[in-house]
Amino acid sequence: MAHEGKSIVLVGGGHAHMTILSKTREIIKRGHRLVLISPSPYQYYSGMGPGMLAGDYRPEDIRFNVKGMVELGGGRFIEDSVVEIRAQERLLILKSGGTIEYDVVSFNIGSLVSEDKGHDASEGVFTVKPIYNLYRAREMMIDWPENAPLRIITIGGGPAAVEVTGCAWALTKSKRLDASFVIVAGGRLLKKFPERMREIVFKTFRKRGIRIIEGLRAKAAGRNKVELENGDTLMADINFISTGVRPPELFTRSNLSVGPDGGLLVNEYLQSVEHPEVFGGGDCIYFKPEPLEKVGVYAVRENPVLFHNILAMAEGGELKRFDPKGGYLLVFNLGERIGVFWKNSLIFNGKTAFLIKDYIDRRFIRRFRI
Numbered sequence: 001m002a003h004e005g006k007s008i009v010l011v012g013g014g015h016a017h018m019t020i021l022s023k024t025r026e027i028i029k030r031g032h033r034l035v036l037i038s039p040s041p042y043q044y045y046s047g048m049g050p051g052m053l054a055g056d057y058r059p060e061d062i063r064f065n066v067k068g069m070v071e072l073g074g075g076r077f078i079e080d081s082v083v084e085i086r087a088q089e090r091l092l093i094l095k096s097g098g099t100i101e102y103d104v105v106s107f108n109i110g111s112l113v114s115e116d117k118g119h120d121a122s123e124g125v126f127t128v129k130p131i132y133n134l135y136r137a138r139e140m141m142i143d144w145p146e147n148a149p150l151r152i153i154t155i156g157g158g159p160a161a162v163e164v165t166g167c168a169w170a171l172t173k174s175k176r177l178d179a180s181f182v183i184v185a186g187g188r189l190l191k192k193f194p195e196r197m198r199e200i201v202f203k204t205f206r207k208r209g210i211r212i213i214e215g216l217r218a219k220a221a222g223r224n225k226v227e228l229e230n231g232d233t234l235m236a237d238i239n240f241i242s243t244g245v246r247p248p249e250l251f252t253r254s255n256l257s258v259g260p261d262g263g264l265l266v267n268e269y270l271q272s273v274e275h276p277e278v279f280g281g282g283d284c285i286y287f288k289p290e291p292l293e294k295v296g297v298y299a300v301r302e303n304p305v306l307f308h309n310i311l312a313m314a315e316g317g318e319l320k321r322f323d324p325k326g327g328y329l330l331v332f333n334l335g336e337r338i339g340v341f342w343k344n345s346l347i348f349n350g351k352t353a354f355l356i357k358d359y360i361d362r363r364f365i366r367r368f369r370i
């Protein structure tokens with residue numbers, strides 16, 4: 001070993017850290033120390049979250065045991081969150097009050113729902129992130145009395161809003177609940193997507209009796225009701241909040257360079273533009289060469305580059321560039337094992353679309369299962 005062992009710290013066990021976590025033993029063998037700081041021993045795979053809500057998967061089918069991954073390889077797991085980064089001192093401050101020093105650090109702490117006003121799940125209000133909220137909503141729906149009406153409102157008009165509504169509908173159907181559904185889309189539903197996809201979703205949801213309100217925003221959501229900006233009030237027993245995501249405030253609060261959305265500003269090496277020993281991946285970064293959509297696809301693609309670059313930084317090697325590689329395939333899970341597939345100009349819906357998504361998602365889970 002020609003190099004000195006370094007302290008490598010991973011903050012968040014998100015989708016972009018999976019390769020590093022699965023290679024813990026190799027990192028330790030090279031003489032380094034590896035620490036993972038995460039508020040939970042489990043990381044839920046977002047792509048399968050709506051399917052878990054519908055009942056297609058159990059929670060244990062869609063999560064990674066990140067604690068086990070790091071510990072099995074000889075690394076250290078700390079169940080905590082980072083609340084401040086002192087980059088000049090290479091020091092992380094933890095929620096518990098503890099501190100952790102690093103030589104190289106990588107952040108993969110995801111994103112939060114933009115309009116999360118600290119809603120309380122006990123009031124039936126669930127932000128669609130963290131994904132575990134979907135499980136809590138599922139539990140509430142399963143416990144709902146069979147003959148009592150259940151009013152479900154989704155606030156938001158993007159893919160997550162569509163998937164969560166479709167999958168919640170599938171659950172209420174399978175449980176024979178007397179449920180009604182409204183989506184308050186804000187602007188146009190799926191406004192960034194091709195018209196054909198919108199048509200498929202509208203047609204499917206119309207058949208299911210799901211009402212879609214476009215061009216009107218929700219002002220507030222609380223216990224049993226949603227207030228709209230035109231003064232109307234809709235009554236709800238369950239509210240899903242899916243109003244887009246933004247990176248946590250950790251980077252701004254710690255005075256690091258950030259992009260316009262508050263994400264850690266990184267260069268083509270997924271490295272902070274300011275501190276060479278700081279890296280990041282997934283939803284929490286702002287990729288300076290070209291802004292990336294907040295989709296798990298990029299977090300997944302970043303895996304090998306983050307692994308390489310973190311070791312290269314620890315050992316004085318050459319860094320690799322991250323190439324986001326153009327387009328990607330998306331499948332929305334509409335519930336009842338029906339999906340809408342989209343890649344370039346190819347759009348179709350039905351069982352095959354769902355099976356393609358199911359195959360891709362299960363393959364990713366299997367790769368990092370311990």
Ligand SMILES: Cc1cc2nc3c(=O)[nH]c(=O)nc-3n(C[C@H](O)[C@H](O)[C@H](O)COP(=O)(O)OP(=O)(O)OC[C@H]3O[C@@H](n4cnc5c(N)ncnc54)[C@H](O)[C@@H]3O)c2cc1C
Pocket residue numbers: 011012013014015016037038039040042043044046047048049050080081082083108109110111128129160163164248250281282283284294295296297298299331
């Ligand atoms: C309902 C829904 C469905 C989706 N479906 C898809 C899909 O099918 N395909 C797709 O490409 N994208 C999908 N997305 C988008 C996808 O969720 C995100 O792009 C993806 O989760 C980003 O992964 P990540 O690893 O960056 O963040 P996350 O998955 O959010 O992971 C971040 C981790 O960091 C931890 N953490 C947070 N703060 C701290 C802290 N301060 N200290 C330590 N740890 C911390 C969190 O607990 C979490 O474990 C979906 C999103 C939603 C909401």
